[in-house]
Amino acid sequence: MSATFLHLTVSRNVAGSSAPRIGVLALQGDVREHSGVLRELGCEVVEIRLPAHLEGIDGLVIPGGESSVMDKLSRIFGLAEPLRDAIAQGLPVLGTCAGLIMVANHIEDAIAGQENFGGLDVTVRRNAFGAQVDSFETAVSIEGVTGPALQVAFIRAPEVIAVGPGARVIATLGDGRVVGVAGGNIIGVAFHPEITGEDRVHRMFLDVVAQRALQQPTTVDA
Numbered sequence: 001m002s003a004t005f006l007h008l009t010v011s012r013n014v015a016g017s018s019a020p021r022i023g024v025l026a027l028q029g030d031v032r033e034h035s036g037v038l039r040e041l042g043c044e045v046v047e048i049r050l051p052a053h054l055e056g057i058d059g060l061v062i063p064g065g066e067s068s069v070m071d072k073l074s075r076i077f078g079l080a081e082p083l084r085d086a087i088a089q090g091l092p093v094l095g096t097c098a099g100l101i102m103v104a105n106h107i108e109d110a111i112a113g114q115e116n117f118g119g120l121d122v123t124v125r126r127n128a129f130g131a132q133v134d135s136f137e138t139a140v141s142i143e144g145v146t147g148p149a150l151q152v153a154f155i156r157a158p159e160v161i162a163v164g165p166g167a168r169v170i171a172t173l174g175d176g177r178v179v180g181v182a183g184g185n186i187i188g189v190a191f192h193p194e195i196t197g198e199d200r201v202h203r204m205f206l207d208v209v210a211q212r213a214l215q216q217p218t219t220v221d222a
Ligand code: GLN
Pocket: 063, 064, 065, 066, 067, 068, 096, 097, 098, 099, 101, 126, 127, 155, 156, 157, 158
């Protein structure tokens, strides 16, 4: 391709402004699926493995996977502390499944010594829906998401068992179990929206990112 066309590939989001720069915590879990959805939505995606990668991001997605492993790796790579600080300072975060566990202020049924980043005023219980073989797909409605219910997957999912004054419920199952919460600039869902061709949770998250950018144009300094 001739250099003349290079300027055409500069990414722009729907509104025509610069693409949001979104980090995906890439220590473990379904990083590729989240990155794919975000790129489809016009984001610049940065895989986060080291503290320096946090520089300049407008938001962070923490994928599903295994929270106890993400915890260990984030401490080994020196990411836990800077991430905890950035989230406490208002970095927008979307946490899905294990990602929700990573941002919950309290964890039930954690493994011995398990830590996380915190930031969301909720308590989650790990593996509340059973083992891998008990995985299921179902339709869920989320507050603020229009259109038909979302088709999503639950894989060794956590359940939100307590919601403090700093957070609110945005999704429940038919039996009343809480599977989606939001508070401050954080959205947490117990399920995987990224493996069933769904992008509306990511769009909702990008709205939070855009709001934050309006309030505070500066981004994370690593
Ligand atoms: N049970 C896993 C954990 O505790 C989460 C499973 C998932 O992210 N699909 O981290």
